[in-house]
Amino acid sequence: MSEDERTLEGWNPGVVDEAMLGDVIERAFDYRGDVTIVRGDGGELTGYLFNRDADARPPFVQVFPAAGGDAVTIPYAQIRSIRFTGRDTAAGNSYAAWLRSREAAKTGGSTRGA
Amino acid sequence: MSVPLSQMWTVATYVLQQRLRRNRRYPLVLMLEPLFRCNLACAGCGKIQYPGHVLRKHLTVEQCLAAVEECGAPMVSIPGGEPLMYPEIGPLVAELVKRRKYVYLCTNAILLKEKLEEGLFAPSKYLSFSVHMDGLREEHDEAVCRDGVYDQAIEGIREALRRGFRVTTNTTLFDGASAMRMQMFFDEMMDLGVEGMMLSPGYSYSKAPDQEHFLRRQKTHELFSKMLSNPKPRWKFNQSPLFLQFLMGKWDFECTPWGNPTFNIFGWQRPCYLLQEGYAKTFKELMETTRWEGYGHKSGNDKCKDCMVHCGYEPTAVNYAFTSWKGFKATVEATLTGRL
Numbered sequence: 001m002s003e004d005e006r007t008l009e010g011w012n013p014g015v016v017d018e019a020m021l022g023d024v025i026e027r028a029f030d031y032r033g034d035v036t037i038v039r040g041d042g043g044e045l046t047g048y049l050f051n052r053d054a055d056a057r058p059p060f061v062q063v064f065p066a067a068g069g070d071a072v073t074i075p076y077a078q079i080r081s082i083r084f085t086g087r088d089t090a091a092g093n094s095y096a097a098w099l100r101s102r103e104a105a106k107t108g109g110s111t112r113g114a
Numbered sequence: 115m116s117v118p119l120s121q122m123w124t125v126a127t128y129v130l131q132q133r134l135r136r137n138r139r140y141p142l143v144l145m146l147e148p149l150f151r152c153n154l155a156c157a158g159c160g161k162i163q164y165p166g167h168v169l170r171k172h173l174t175v176e177q178c179l180a181a182v183e184e185c186g187a188p189m190v191s192i193p194g195g196e197p198l199m200y201p202e203i204g205p206l207v208a209e210l211v212k213r214r215k216y217v218y219l220c221t222n223a224i225l226l227k228e229k230l231e232e233g234l235f236a237p238s239k240y241l242s243f244s245v246h247m248d249g250l251r252e253e254h255d256e257a258v259c260r261d262g263v264y265d266q267a268i269e270g271i272r273e274a275l276r277r278g279f280r281v282t283t284n285t286t287l288f289d290g291a292s293a294m295r296m297q298m299f300f301d302e303m304m305d306l307g308v309e310g311m312m313l314s315p316g317y318s319y320s321k322a323p324d325q326e327h328f329l330r331r332q333k334t335h336e337l338f339s340k341m342l343s344n345p346k347p348r349w350k351f352n353q354s355p356l357f358l359q360f361l362m363g364k365w366d367f368e369c370t371p372w373g374n375p376t377f378n379i380f381g382w383q384r385p386c387y388l389l390q391e392g393y394a395k396t397f398k399e400l401m402e403t404t405r406w407e408g409y410g411h412k413s414g415n416d417k418c419k420d421c422m423v424h425c426g427y428e429p430t431a432v433n434y435a436f437t438s439w440k441g442f443k444a445t446v447e448a449t450l451t452g453r454l
Contacts, residue, residue, distance in 0.1 A: 064167065
């Protein structure tokens, strides 16, 4: 896999402590796929984490649930772990990959063959 | 330049009112993104890489209008995603026109002919279709990663013009663009009869597939100087001449990141149309709590280092034109003579 095609897809950092939580949330915020948030009570929510505010009192994340509905706000303090469970929609479609598929289409070959 | 007088007047009086109120930061154009869904997947675009359930979401007309009222900018640009895929685009545009907002509906025009035939829009001086055209057929189809789109866009433009609509084009330029080919493109757009063209260098979105072909500052100056140093009088640009001169390296402007604030399904985007560093619930919160000093060319922020994109620098150029004699004189000169 080329550098521009590396992804966090499938990453499970396990239970995160307070020091690590901010970093994992930043990565989830930057991730263009769904994540699964595990709460302190064991409950899980899968969806797209589109916002976070570490400076708010209390700090929170906002998620659009994959199942649909309005955005859900979850305080940092309730988050035990975040798993990167959804497909990374920004990965695997690099410019190089597009050029390969274009060339393949022109020659009538497979888009994955190059 | 081709910006209609009534629009220029609206913008000029708006800017002067803001200055008289001693308002240091104010928006010029609201970037209203009702959806992220698109019928293209261009290599230079970082706007559409989301899970399916996010792409299926869109703002309601009421949410859009509330954002427009809250922001107060005299112009509203509707990008996306592809706004012609937004199911409420007709009613939304009608409401904005009723409110006398100058609307730029930014479209790839694939659906334009079809939507015009459906009678979704009525011609108005407040409504302009801003058609995405990244050059002549070869360059455009390559930029949008699909053959045949250029011809579809031309068909859409012709139909819109035939029906009496205002049509402009918006062009993003990437590394490797040929000044000569772009000049041929300007001729072609003028032959078609578009009202004016908008140009901007591309921005290297971190989520865009193509990271290799974004222009850096020096190359931007060289390309725009080559393209525009001796412009044909028939070329009309629907943007501030000072912004074009900035791209040519004639002005040293700083970014105005709050000039084109962005609202979408996530809220008010911090800090600008291009960077996604978080979202505010309200426009007031966006303006008052964003650390603006951390953005712009001189801030030292790596993400802003090479950016010369219109959404940050055109507001600076417009403000300069209406708030300094030097800027005003240069704008009048360029407008009257057509020289840049």
